[in-house]
């Protein structure tokens with residue numbers, strides 16, 4: 001498969017990239033790792049006239065952690081850079097766990113976490129852990145800078161809520177709450193065996209990665225026993241809005257949300273007790 | 276590219292400009308095969324050979340980072356490189372043999 005004809009623009013500063021995007025509007029697409037956009041262009045699912053490559057914009061591939069401020073991931077940090085980062089491994093193991101199960105070494109050397117989120121696939125694998133970790137997206141555009149909670153960043157499959165001309169610059173993750181444990185599905189905070197707060201994120205079972213707020217509410221301030229976990233898992237499965245497609249049926253996905261939420265909550269409880 | 280494995284089909288030529296590119300052709304030095312190339316021959320890890328460049332360069336990237344990988348680490352390191360012939364076992368054995376040295 002060949003690429004359609006396009007013009008490649010290579011800005012070296014963020015301001016230049018924003019100006020180019022503002023100038024060419026919907027005729028242009030930003031390219032980070034290209035692991036989503038290049039295949040889309042080959043399939044003619046995307047045919048931008050201008051491709052704005054971000055690779056020459058320096059200083060956007062940082063991964064920085066501060067105990068009080070949390071984690072900041074630059075929009076150009078690759079999936080493998082985040083996966084191999086010692087501060088991510090020790091403070092946000094659930095994020096490393098999820099990225100470690102994504103794609104392949106070659107794809108992770110190119111692809112970015114920012115691209116994974118901007119591509120807004122319902123199955124974006126970094127979406128669920130980052131929803132549970134309450135991440136925020138810092139974007140910059142013609143009207144200046146703003147941050148958007150990740151939950152409000154996803155709009156529908158393939159679309160996020162950035163305005164035309166806006167570029168994602170940073171993913172911000174607050175410090176992990178003390179005594180918390182997360183597995184690649186959920187996060188619970190406990191005190192004396194009482195769940196202070198639970199966060200459950202689901203992927204591939206709705207138009208966007210989503211939080212199961214009703215199920216989370218049921219767990220807040222309660223002691224997590226198997227009966228309550230079972231009830232919350234059922235509630236989460238009722239919140240999911242899956243489709244049937246070539247990969248599986250909607251009925252199967254609903255059932256699996258129940259099973260995985262139950263297993264996830266049980267494992268997260270154990271991790272929270274241990275940590 | 277710059278010491279990291281990437282898919283050529285996902286990399287724009289424009290974005291490879293100024294980068295250090297290593298392909299299978301550059302691995303042998305002065306007519307002498309790289310230890311991984313020799314191990315692939317010794318362990319019968321090559322049949323049709325279609326997947327071999329990707330397998331060997333993925334293995335090299337893995338061993339550069341982690342010189343003594345476990346079998347699971349080897350399998351994860353070459354994941355995404357599909358082989359229609361060997362069933363992977365011989366390939367994993369060849370890489371483990373170099374990693375064991």
Ligand SMILES: Cc1cc2nc3c(=O)[nH]c(=O)nc-3n(C[C@H](O)[C@H](O)[C@H](O)COP(=O)(O)OP(=O)(O)OC[C@H]3O[C@@H](n4cnc5c(N)ncnc54)[C@H](O)[C@@H]3O)c2cc1C
Pocket residue numbers: 029030031032033034035036037038039075079101102103104107110111112113114115116117118119123124125126166167168169
């Ligand atoms: C073989 C293969 C396997 C894969 N497996 C998985 C998997 O297991 N799980 C998974 O979740 N994904 C998977 N993917 C998809 C893809 O690799 C990831 O979504 C990756 O994180 C995308 O990042 P990127 O930097 O390559 O994005 P790009 O392709 O560069 O960009 C994706 C989209 O986001 C936009 N964009 C990128 N950066 C910015 C920015 N800073 N500001 C504004 N817009 C931006 C682009 O315009 C484009 O629309 C796979 C892909 C391949 C080819």
Ligand code: FES
Pocket residue numbers: 320321322323324325326327357358359360361
């Ligand atoms: S040797 Fe034929 S595909 Fe691997």
